[in-house]
Amino acid sequence: MYRWILCWRYLRTRYIALASVVSVMLGVATLVIVNAVMDGFTAEMQQRMHGILSDVIIESRSAHGLENYRHHVERIRRIVGDDLVGITSLVHVPAMVSIDHRGETITRQINLIGIDVDSYADVSDFSKYLLHPENQQRISFLLKESGYAPARAHFPESGWEYRRKKAAAEKQLRQLREQYEREQQRNAMLREAIDQPPPPTVASETSPESMQFGLEPTTSRGLSLPSLPTALTVNDSGEVESSSEPHSSPVRPVAASSEQQPSPEHSTVDTLTPRVDAVATLASDQARVFDAEFQQHEGVVLGISIASTRYRDAAGQVTDYYYARPGDDVMITFPSAGNSPRAINERFTVVDFYESKMSEYDATFAFVPLEKLQRYRGMSADAVTSIQLRLREGADLDAVRDTLRRAFPLETMVQVSTWRDLQGPLLAAVQMETTILNILLFLIIAVAGFGILATFFMIVIEKTKDIGILKSLGASGPGVASIFLGYGLLLGAFGAGVGAVAGLAFVARINSIADLLEVATGQEVFDPTVYYFDSIPTLVEPMTVVWVVVGAIGIAVLASVLPAMRAARMHPVKALRYE
Amino acid sequence: MSELATQIRPRRRQGEPAHAADIALQPTEPLAAPSADVLLEARNITKSYRRNRLEVPVLRDCSFSARTGEITAIVGQSGSGKSTLLHLLGTLDIPDSGEIYFDGRRIDNLSRRQRDRFRNQKLGMIFQFYHLLPEITAYQNVLLPMMIQAGFWGYLKNRTAFRQRAQQLLQRVGLEHRLHHRPSELSGGEMQRAAIARALIASPQILLADEPTGNLDQQTGKRILDLLNDLNENDGLTIVMVTHDESIAAQCHSAVVLSNGTTRRP
Ligand SMILES: Nc1ncnc2c1ncn2[C@@H]1O[C@H](COP(=O)(O)OP(=O)(O)OP(=O)(O)O)[C@@H](O)[C@H]1O
Numbered sequence: 070m071y072r073w074i075l076c077w078r079y080l081r082t083r084y085i086a087l088a089s090v091v092s093v094m095l096g097v098a099t100l101v102i103v104n105a106v107m108d109g110f111t112a113e114m115q116q117r118m119h120g121i122l123s124d125v126i127i128e129s130r131s132a133h134g135l136e137n138y139r140h141h142v143e144r145i146r147r148i149v150g151d152d153l154v155g156i157t158s159l160v161h162v163p164a165m166v167s168i169d170h171r172g173e174t175i176t177r178q179i180n181l182i183g184i185d186v187d188s189y190a191d192v193s194d195f196s197k198y199l200l201h202p203e204n205q206q207r208i209s210f211l212l213k214e215s216g217y218a219p220a221r222a223h224f225p226e227s228g229w230e231y232r233r234k235k236a237a238a239e240k241q242l243r244q245l246r247e248q249y250e251r252e253q254q255r256n257a258m259l260r261e262a263i264d265q266p267p268p269p270t271v272a273s274e275t276s277p278e279s280m281q282f283g284l285e286p287t288t289s290r291g292l293s294l295p296s297l298p299t300a301l302t303v304n305d306s307g308e309v310e311s312s313s314e315p316h317s318s319p320v321r322p323v324a325a326s327s328e329q330q331p332s333p334e335h336s337t338v339d340t341l342t343p344r345v346d347a348v349a350t351l352a353s354d355q356a357r358v359f360d361a362e363f364q365q366h367e368g369v370v371l372g373i374s375i376a377s378t379r380y381r382d383a384a385g386q387v388t389d390y391y392y393a394r395p396g397d398d399v400m401i402t403f404p405s406a407g408n409s410p411r412a413i414n415e416r417f418t419v420v421d422f423y424e425s426k427m428s429e430y431d432a433t434f435a436f437v438p439l440e441k442l443q444r445y446r447g448m449s450a451d452a453v454t455s456i457q458l459r460l461r462e463g464a465d466l467d468a469v470r471d472t473l474r475r476a477f478p479l480e481t482m483v484q485v486s487t488w489r490d491l492q493g494p495l496l497a498a499v500q501m502e503t504t505i506l507n508i509l510l511f512l513i514i515a516v517a518g519f520g521i522l523a524t525f526f527m528i529v530i531e532k533t534k535d536i537g538i539l540k541s542l543g544a545s546g547p548g549v550a551s552i553f554l555g556y557g558l559l560l561g562a563f564g565a566g567v568g569a570v571a572g573l574a575f576v577a578r579i580n581s582i583a584d585l586l587e588v589a590t591g592q593e594v595f596d597p598t599v600y601y602f603d604s605i606p607t608l609v610e611p612m613t614v615v616w617v618v619v620g621a622i623g624i625a626v627l628a629s630v631l632p633a634m635r636a637a638r639m640h641p642v643k644a645l646r647y648e
Numbered sequence: 649m650s651e652l653a654t655q656i657r658p659r660r661r662q663g664e665p666a667h668a669a670d671i672a673l674q675p676t677e678p679l680a681a682p683s684a685d686v687l688l689e690a691r692n693i694t695k696s697y698r699r700n701r702l703e704v705p706v707l708r709d710c711s712f713s714a715r716t717g718e719i720t721a722i723v724g725q726s727g728s729g730k731s732t733l734l735h736l737l738g739t740l741d742i743p744d745s746g747e748i749y750f751d752g753r754r755i756d757n758l759s760r761r762q763r764d765r766f767r768n769q770k771l772g773m774i775f776q777f778y779h780l781l782p783e784i785t786a787y788q789n790v791l792l793p794m795m796i797q798a799g800f801w802g803y804l805k806n807r808t809a810f811r812q813r814a815q816q817l818l819q820r821v822g823l824e825h826r827l828h829h830r831p832s833e834l835s836g837g838e839m840q841r842a843a844i845a846r847a848l849i850a851s852p853q854i855l856l857a858d859e860p861t862g863n864l865d866q867q868t869g870k871r872i873l874d875l876l877n878d879l880n881e882n883d884g885l886t887i888v889m890v891t892h893d894e895s896i897a898a899q900c901h902s903a904v905v906l907s908n909g910t911t912r913r914p
């Protein structure tokens with residue numbers, strides 16, 4: 070009894086000891102915050118990875134892929150049984166995308182993924198991450214009229230609206246150029262006629278600059294003048310939104326004449342009647358027949374970071390700059406199937422962007438329809454490179470993986486893995502980071518423990534006489550020791566409790582605090598150009614908080630063990646002589 | 649515990665059966681026949697302190713006895729070892745050689761725990777500097793021995809009885825109006841009264857007092873001495889009192905002089 074009374078009294082009268090637990094408090098608060106943020110990041114990341122990767126992935130390493138995949142799918146259905154919620158087949162190839170932007174070609178390395186439009190959404194969160202609301206319902210790989218990314222500020226004009234303007238502008242340019250060529254030719258002929266003697270050599274038929282536009286000067290036999298292509302480049306690079314002025318400017322008849330071209334049904338194809346055959350896909354006659362104003366190539370969904378970059382503008386605003394947007398055409402280069410792959414170049418029209426906010430995926434994934442990719446690559450229509458499974462919530466992924474591994478031995482060049490296996494190194498790295506942070510922060514609390522130790526030693530020495538008195542009254546050594554142990558416990562509990570509450574309060578308001586700090590210091594605390602999250606994700610694991618609190622109290626009690634032992638061993642007579 | 653509350657007198661004259669067993673005093677030696685009514689006895693004890701490898705002998709072959717129901721005074725010069733002897737008698741320290749008997753049982757070789765319990769239950773001690781705990785009130789100070797004795801639950805169970813007894817004792821020493829004062833808010837005499845009440849709460853058989861008036865003016869000291877005399881006369885409390893005041897010693901039933909490490913009759 071006396072222990073608790075004294076303990077309590079000491080707590081009430083020795084505020085210096087409270088100062089020594091401030092560091093415990095801060096340590097606990099920091100631990101709670103760091104764990105909440107790290108767990109938040111991890112959970113967010115895992116959720117995204119999991120969403121994309123589905124649960125179990127069966128991949129073929131063979132150049133031909135998994136042949137006769139429908140048979141395999143049936144087999145997997147039988148093996149996995151009730152746990153299976155969704156299954157889809159994909160073709161995965163490494164590829165390169167070339168984006169024409171302001172006369173320059175930007176190339177990016179990507180993962181080209183052929184997806185089965187009907188089943189892919191059952192397995193992966195793919196559609197959730199698309200920008201167009203209709204595509205989020207169901208992806209069609211057809212360019213929409215407009216309405217991309219309604220929630221995004223400053224998303225450039227995209228879709229057919231943009232494509233038509235751009236195509237019209239390009240057509241105009243081409244005609245201007247042809248006109249110019251003709252003028253040149255005529256000039257040359259006139260000069261020829263005037264100068265009489267014909268030139269001994271003929272200039273090269275096509276200049277490299279004109280190649281850049283894929284525009285074949287129809288019957289150019291004339292001199293290629295350097296001034297012309299430069300002018301064209303400048304024209305081309307002008308934002309196409311502003312190309313409405315050429316519409317109203319002198320070359321209006323050209324645009325009008327293009328509307329008279331014999332493709333009236335094409336102009337409505339895009340939104341009203343999404344007929345796939347309206348899409349010009351045959352590479353052979355494409356060059357001749359294809360009209361970008363009314364036709365699209367095969368659709369591709371690009372990861373948003375492939376075609377954009379995020380930066381901070383002069384005013385400090387986070388802005389995205391787009392190299393391409395829905396409505397633009399890109400060139401994708403990928404290997405053909407078989408044992409001696411060739412590079413295949415294919416033009417695609419960007420029909421949407423994909424934004425999972427996992428930078429790795431956003432910067433490398435490009436999706437096209439499965440059957441098209443199979444055909445372009447020269448694969449048979451029933452060969453895929455991988456099969457993804459989504460399992461029932463709570464199913465044992467590892468068990469399913471192991472049974473599937475027995476069904477697909479390694480000799481068949483097939484690899485079965487769970488999403489965790491695939492993202493193992495990343496998850497392990499994050500895990501390790503969390504662990505190290507925890508250790509470091511616990512070291513802070515341990516340092517606080519030494520503070521408690523020193524303070525308690527001082528209190529024990531200060532209380533030498535009282536310890537002697539208690540012993541003269543018959544208090545035992547352990548009894549006296551327990552005063553100080555209890556004292557440590559109370560202080561630790563107080564510090565850890567206050568720290569945990571403060572930490573949780575901080576976590577609950579972490580984003581407003583970050584904003585506040587930003588205003589106060591002018592320094593961006595949470596930089597959205599670095600992270601793809603708009604706000605700091607947090608997740609409070611109650612068990613973590615409990616462990617942190619228990620650990621901090623444990624350290625406080627441990628720190629009071631030595632002073633308590635010293636108090637217990639103190640000789641009563643010496644203690645009483647102490648004046 | 650209720651008789652505890654009403655009965656301050658823990659006296660037990662010789663002839664009464666020794667109930668020392670209830671505090672587990674186990675004699676390790678056969679009873680050495682004590683003098684008829686001697687309650688506390690030291691036989692041929694030596695005690696020396698070690699200071700930098702140098703042995704400083706304080707007590708040499710020193711014997712002492714206190715009879716039941718008497719006030720025994722120990723006088724001697726400062727530094728003669730009076731406090732040392734008293735601490736040995738009160739089992740706060742262990743003699744280098746020699747034996748100490750309480751009620752016919754040897755107490756100097758008891759285990760630490762047994763000595764703790766002996767001090768708590770059989771012995772009251774008061775000091776020159778009162779030695780009250782500064783953090784708690786006079787009342788709580790008085791209750792301390794009972795808290796130590798009864799433990800957490802035992803104390804909670806019997807706290808009404810304990811409180812009643814503490815109040816009675818504080819009344820007895822004339823401190824009923826200072827119950828809830830901290831030691832720092834009390835005068836020296838009041839602190840010593842509180843210390844006496846604390847020493848008596850566990851109904852000890854003997855009170856060891858180390859210069860109880862040493863720090864008080866003559867009048868206050870006299871009142872403390874009167875209180876002790878009163879306790880001795882009316883409640884039969886055995887008292888061993890260290891003092892360097894010969895006149896005080898002269899009023900006691902018996903007195904010994906401590907010099908050169910041994911005792912002699914004055
Ligand atoms: N812990 C110790 N270490 C060394 N010497 C000690 C120690 N305690 C006491 N002494 C010495 O023992 C001797 C006796 O001390 P003690 O306190 O018993 O004397 P005293 O008679 O009570 O004196 P006073 O009347 O001043 O209280 C002193 O000379 C003292 O210096």
Ligand SMILES: [Mg+2]
Binds near residue numbers: 730732
């Ligand atoms: Mg002394």
